[in-house]
Amino acid sequence: MIGLNITKMAPMRGERGGSPARGARASLPLPRRLIRQIARHVASSGRSLRRLEVSGRVIDNFDDLDVGSDESDMETPQPAVACGGNAGNLPPADNDDDLTSLSWLQDRNLLRGINLTTKSDTEDSKILRNEVIIKTESKTPPPTARVPSPPRTPCKAPPSPPANTHTKPPYSFSCLIFMAIEAAPARALPVKEIYAWIIRHFPYFKHAPQGWKNSVRHNLSLNKCFHKVAAAPGVGKGSLWTVDPQHRSTLIQAFGRQPIPPPEIEVPDSGGKNAPDPQLFPYLARRLAADTTEPGADEYLAAATVLAMKYGPGVLDQLPPEAHLVISRCARDEHSYSGGGEERRTAEALLNLAGITSHTQPALS
């Protein structure tokens, strides 16, 4: 009777708080780590990052990020993660501990049209539409005047993370199920394994009321994005569940509509155990990008997924039209880049920002 078509992911009840989930703007519209990442790209081309303009607003306090070194990465407060992880296996773009943090979930307006421009080479470096402009100049020391930065927490002393074992993950059940299935080697899981995956990566559910399992089953049954397939021998009771390929892009784009947990969420236990497995995102990226039949196929969807999860729900809403064009084109299995080099650069920027190695050229260099 109820035709549940997951085209929009509403937030979980009770986690909205007073902060707007969408459209809210942080004082620094880009996460510091992302700014550093962009700055490194600029630096790698022999230039230094001087100032950043976001929607016409100049952000000039990022130069204390020390873009040339990773030290600032280490200084960036990151919550500890209980599930450990093998950081050494992480892809280069993900080898810091940002993946272990949910702090990015509080960053809004992360990628509102990234446009990298340089004084000398504007055309070549233009990636996306101009709401964010990074101006660079030849190697010069950064200005000394600084806007005071918030006190930094030593990397070994994580601050209170925005989520923990006592708070629900900021993902709908659809997204949790999607992540679980996509993380499975066969991209198919029995419901019991879906439970296990969710508990493993979001320990909140370990002690959550039993009703959530009902919700998972309810979601599997009603959501057209999930399909039941014949159970493989030995699976036992129940069937294997898969993601309908035709609805996969819907789920991926749904990540962009996930709510952002309000910063005022109470954090009674700062164990950070609610953070997803630090390997989840790069793994998911590889998994989503795996078994492609042609270079680039599926990777942009993976990039979109990773961006949405890594830099915060809502990030896809903030991508410029070109990025959505690329994503939707990929969702339709079209990789013709009719938009020309601009579109290709946009696509590759997505990959780079998501930490997925492109088959072709790096985008931001």
Added chain:
DNA sequence: GATGCGGTAAACACTC
């Protein structure tokens, strides 16, 4: 206020 969506609870049938 209407509508859509996601979460939750519950009932029921089916399978192991």
Added chain:
DNA sequence: AGAGTGTTTACCGCAT
């Protein structure tokens, strides 16, 4: 018989 699984219905809260 009991537990697990899958389906369906109903209701609620929130956002648009």
